[in-house]
Amino acid sequence: MIARSRGDKIFDTCNIIFLCCLMLATLYPFLYVLFASVSVPSELVKHTGILWRPQGFFLDGYKIVLKNPMIVSGYKNTLFYVVVGTILNVFFTALFAFALSRRDLYWKKHMMIMVVITMFFSGGMIPGYILVKELGMLDTRWSLIIPGLIGTWNLIIMRTSFQSIPYELEEAAKIDGASDFRIFGQIILPLSVPLLAVMMLFYGVGHWNAWSGALIFLRDRELFPLQLILREILINNDTAQTTLSAASSDPFLGEVVKYATIIVATVPILVLYPFIQKYFTQGILVGALKG
Template sequence: MDTNQGWVDKLFYWTIHIVLILLVIVTLYPLLYVLFASLSDGGRLVQHTGILWKPLGFSLEAYKSVISNTSILTGYRNTIILVFAGVLINLAITSLGAYVLSRKNVMWNKLFVMIIIFTMFFHGGLIPLYLTVKNIGLLNSLWAVIIPFAINTFNLIIMRTAFMSVPESLEESAKIDGANHFVILAKIIIPLSMPVIAVMILYYAVEKWNGWFFASIFLKDRELFPLQLILREILIANSTDNMSQGVDTSNRYQVGETIKYATIMVASVPILCLYPLVQKYFVKGVMIGALKG
């Protein structure tokens, strides 16, 4: 019986390992393909079909074209502004809202929570949102993609649940020492909830970095376009001609293909580098935020 159970366990673990290895390959290969394609010779890349195991030749012309393009640099600047300003506002408002909703002595606490959860499933829609942004004067400014999205309901619920797990005795001791709610939040609740805060930073930063849809609706000035909107133009509208001006006309199409892949890499690597910095907090933060309802 023990021998059979041992074989069953080994088979189970081997199956899990194989499945995980396959998932890693499926997840990692597209990124490697884009990397190899961005470093390849344009002519050989256009002629190649099938799986790409390594760069076809070696060329940095695509990256030179991307880095020298003013639209990419402007998009980077706008995206960095959106990420830093947006994440700070997101964290501030989410923390304040979660703190209030996590206090048991707040009047109509459960009613407020139900109303907030209601907004996760039902909302006014795109047209009322556009009219609201227009009427308050935010249209065609970076604030149009920051202020209306200053809080995410799902993230608010996660942070509220994490704040509820902090022992009440700590809050009571701070009140005896004369601490007000802002002091309790800043010096007790947030330091004890840093894993969740790190997860919120990752969630909000990825959301801001990858956002392009609302930017395409609210922003008309190209000088305000974020990086992902520039990337969308390059990939969908095939607008790489201004990035390959110094290239021979006959080779412009081939170089344009490598430019697309190089642009994807330039736009993706910074946010990929963020995850290892908060990875150690990620699982713990999500689990803390899922313990209580």
């Protein structure tokens, strides 16, 4: 046992208090929305200050949200964007990163410079819109997947991780007659599972929270993701709000429905994260081993 000085104990105590305060500051907004979503609308409107507990108990907000056809449609569309988009994102990012990590690739440094430049400069919204329109993807699901198929920062992390894998493994595989695709599929990817899990989290959360691309490229409401429906409910507090509040005579029902919608849109990501948390730190560290 190592004797701890008084200063160490004071530091640890202050550190714990600070982290607890930081945790409460981070957790409280979610708790506020959760408590508000199950509160009685009239009681919630009367309440002022910090909300420490639900004001009564009222679940009709969730019933209305789950019965709204646009919420159901938004969920289905978002699941498509998350599942298909994340699979394509991770695959093509890994494929490009594998190519850039090869020692014998011509013009590798020049290609990396061109890749890095895209982190700081882009054509902007209007050229992006024109490009998507000319490619025939306007008002289609692919307009939310193809333009952001490869994230530059994620590409750099994966390339760095692939470069840290011992080259001797690849040499042994080549001696046995393995092609580059076989090396990629049977050596590189299995050794990069933690990193792939992190990339899936990054891309998946990005697709789940995305709404600006849908606002620009989509006009068909049947293709709207959940976040765009949520935006209509929270910002365009008119038609969508009236539709959701029609099931009750309570004039304040819309306030509870807003919070219930936020919870419905947030919970899936919160439920998924604990299952891949163990890969998160490990994947980030693996990607940062070699510059």
